[in-house]
Amino acid sequence: MSAHELTVRFGHVLALDAVSLQTPPGQITAVVGGDGAGKTTLLEALVDLVPIEAGSVDSPARSTIGFMPAGAGSWSELSVDENVAFVGGSYGLATDVLTTRADDLLTRAGLSDVRDRLAGQLSGGMRKKLGFCLAMLHEPQLLILDEPSTGLDPVSRVELWRLISEAAARGTAVVLTTTYLDEAERAGSVLVLERGRALLSGSPQDVVSSYPGVIVQTDSPTRPQFAWRHGTGYREWWPDDPPKGSTTTALTLEDVSIVASLRQEVGS
């Protein structure tokens, strides 16, 4: 699937400004950005949930897309098995195919012991994993996940990412949004959004290595507009050579996305 220069407007608010995105098969594409950057709007535009003002989406047929919204992602008053039965039935899966896939997915997701439990009574992590299983049930070619790991504890995040990576390894094109930059570093490519604009895109390595400047770790920043708290000290971005004698470290994806956003704010 590809999206070309998508523009979405809600009233006077420009939610997406000519954003493009490619999702190659077998690869995870992470859309990152702060709150209100336009991540969810981008995913919704991909699946036709918001009207597009300009640009185009070239998407596969609906029957080959799996979608997990940022919300519950499952029907809370249905049990795990009933959720599976409903979604499988909606996609027209044959009973035996559905049974095999559900057994496999729920086992890998660690949900096989709670199949009779209502979705609304699952823990946050289990609920997200159920949402993922439902989105994967019909073996989609394209998997769209809106903040799958938000609000999960570190262990649940690891488990969910294992499922996502397995899906990609089987050839599924995955596009997900996240606010965690360490997750984005594991993706095949990233798209950094800020206020509806694409700031950076490419593989995490390319994005980081092609970004200019270095990071100085310091306790007293000299360029406050390009410095931010990190641990007990500050990280400070220098586009060229930093002052002599300062401790420099390489840029990370997190640094790059913060600097890109700060630069847009400052307007440089």
Added chain:
Amino acid sequence: MRSNLKSMRAMILKEFRELRRDHRTMGMLIGMPVLLLVVFGYAANFTVDNVPTATVGPQAEQVAQQVEVIAQAPFDVVEVDPGGNAATAEDLLQRDSVDVAIDTGQQPPVAYIDGSSLFTAQTSIAAFNRLGDQVTVEILFNPELKTSWVMVPAIIGLILTFIGTIITSIGMVKEKQTGTIEQLAVMPIKPSTVILGKILPYFLLATLDMVLVTVLGMVLFDVPFNGSVGVFAIGAGLFLFVVLGLGVFVSTISQNVGQAIQTAFFFLLPQILLSGFIFPLEAIPWGVRWISYFLPLTYFTMVSQGVMLRGAPLDALWFPLIMLAIMAVVIFTGAVLRFRRNLAPGDGRRSKPKVSA
């Protein structure tokens, strides 16, 4: 103490700020009491002072003139048929053309009164009683003037309104509240399939409830079922479409279950009070009565009371049935189209999907 007061002040301010933004609750707080007082102050009237009356038989014309000038009598003669007889009189009542029909062919004349219009009947009986032996009174369709006989057919409609509007809107809005409506929208199911699949269970449940309440009403209160089940079914079916449509409509203008119930209540209350089964339509002044003619329950009550009590045939109920049919088409279609917009908001602004990626 001071800090306590300060916290209290902050709490009160916060509450008012939240309320101010909650337009529906504000409407219930301010608009509803005013509306209720004005509307029901005028509508709440059990005294009927205008009873549509017919005179039939050889002396129809003389009697027509006489009844209209009886002191304090509410009779308004709208039909005079010198060629008619007792059967004609009964037919006029059955079709609800009039509420009182006087047959002058008998000695003394017999006044047939429609017992399915409870308050009208009571007013008329009181007026005839003052005349003593000059006229014999015969009450048709509800000879003991039982309130339950008149209420049960209307309450069937009220129960259907309740299920149709409140329960349906809750079921529909839940998908929106939990965000699962987006999943439904992305699944390869046609919006019409989603909507039908969501409405049909409520249609079936409401139908079951209707049968249950009708049968229970007949068993517990001896309410008769004099007319045709088919005519009743047509009326009930049309009415169900209207109230289910209202439920779907309410869900499209609500974001959560609380809002849906609040909004459904706005549609429910006027139907309870203005559809003619508590206060007789004839007793409501026109300034308010026009509202009654926009309420589906008004027409369902006409059909259910007509069929069950008077045994009114299809052609006597064409007006309420046509009104229900029009409402069903307009409200149901409009609501479903609105709901469809929720399911496919971005419709039609993108390149054609390819069959394979």
